[in-house]
Amino acid sequence: MSGKTTKLNRMLALEMGRVTERAAVCSSLWVGRGDEKSADQAAVDAMRKELNVLDIDGTVVIGEGERDEAPMLYIGEKVGTGKGPKVDIALDPLEGTTLTAKAMPNAMTVLAAAQGGTLLNAPDCYMDKIAIGGGYPAGLVDLDATPAENLEALAKARKVGVAQITACILDRPRHADLIRAVREAGARVTLITDGDIAGVIATTDHETGIDIYMGVGGAPEGVLAAAALRCIGGQMQGRLITNVEEQKTRAASMGVKDFNKKFDMSEMASGDVIFAATGVTDGWLLDGIHHERGGVTTNTIVMRSATGTVRRLNSFHSAIEKFT
Numbered sequence: 001m002s003g004k005t006t007k008l009n010r011m012l013a014l015e016m017g018r019v020t021e022r023a024a025v026c027s028s029l030w031v032g033r034g035d036e037k038s039a040d041q042a043a044v045d046a047m048r049k050e051l052n053v054l055d056i057d058g059t060v061v062i063g064e065g066e067r068d069e070a071p072m073l074y075i076g077e078k079v080g081t082g083k084g085p086k087v088d089i090a091l092d093p094l095e096g097t098t099l100t101a102k103a104m105p106n107a108m109t110v111l112a113a114a115q116g117g118t119l120l121n122a123p124d125c126y127m128d129k130i131a132i133g134g135g136y137p138a139g140l141v142d143l144d145a146t147p148a149e150n151l152e153a154l155a156k157a158r159k160v161g162v163a164q165i166t167a168c169i170l171d172r173p174r175h176a177d178l179i180r181a182v183r184e185a186g187a188r189v190t191l192i193t194d195g196d197i198a199g200v201i202a203t204t205d206h207e208t209g210i211d212i213y214m215g216v217g218g219a220p221e222g223v224l225a226a227a228a229l230r231c232i233g234g235q236m237q238g239r240l241i242t243n244v245e246e247q248k249t250r251a252a253s254m255g256v257k258d259f260n261k262k263f264d265m266s267e268m269a270s271g272d273v274i275f276a277a278t279g280v281t282d283g284w285l286l287d288g289i290h291h292e293r294g295g296v297t298t299n300t301i302v303m304r305s306a307t308g309t310v311r312r313l314n315s316f317h318s319a320i321e322k323f324t
């Protein structure tokens with residue numbers, strides 16, 4: 001882990017948006033082509049290229065995998081020119097490779113930049129997650145409460161019946177009991193096939209109709225979602241699921257002492273953090289890349305925890321051959 005640094009330069013926020021933009025444009029060339037690997041590779045290559053021209057002393061803390069399993073953007077890889085501030089980078093170059101390959105909604109390129117040593121270095125395991133948007137009393141929902149208790153608490157805080165509450169859950173067999181419990185409590189369930197970072201962030205925007213995110217998804221995605229909520233507002237808790245010894249060893253080597261610990265979002269992303277994402281396909285949070293005559297349009301969100309600024313950038317890029 002790199003040493004703690006002072007606050008992040010605000011200019012970095014715009015630079016991070018440039019990185020996710022480039023990755024999104026490149027992976028968009030693979031939308032609907034049924035080739036997840038190439039879509040992901042395009043995002044990885046582009047992200048790395050763009051990160052490496054930045055004047056930062058960056059270290060990837062959440063990336064494509066361990067050094068021996070990922071040739072690029074592996075955990076521990078140094079990025080940037082090395083000349084600037086120490087920054088920890090968490091990335092999911094293409095969140096939703098299958099969504100991209102199948103041209104389904106909510107695929108996006110995602111990046112968080114944080115003060116050195118302030119992001120939970122989550123191993124590549126699962127995480128049990130719960131998240132709600134901003135404006136609620138602290139501790140309103142809890143991973144250790146039952147689904148019915150959480151839904152009732154949320155409904156009460158919103159002054160509506162549980163029937164008015166919608167939970168977003170990944171469509172996986174492991175969630176059969178959870179989905180049943182949510183429906184039995186009277187709430188609706190919106191199932192997603194992939195992309196739970198978008199699912200968590202959706203709770204912060206009334207227009208999505210999503211009030212709460214629940215269930216088990218990737219731990220790296222959990223930390224990225226926590227980083228986003230630290231900036232945009234909301235609440236989130238996560239608990240690592242380290243079933244096999246190897247994951248425990250990995251988690252321990254990354255500084256996790258208590259394997260059952262319930263992490264609050266401010267423990268997953270404890271310092272100054274910047275979150276950036278660009279849509280690849282149209283989604284709740286972002287429009288995807290649209291190829292038009294003479295170029296492409298990108299839709300990017302960039303947020304900073306220091307100020308709570310949420311910036312949306314709509315850009316037109318001519319000559320996209322420059323990107324690839």
Ligand code: VTB
Binds near residue numbers: 096194196217218219
């Ligand atoms: C989620 C989701 C990802 O993996 O974290 C999920 O956000 C969890 O893993 O887009 P399983 O697919 O094993 O359930 C993705 O769907 C794919 O990385």
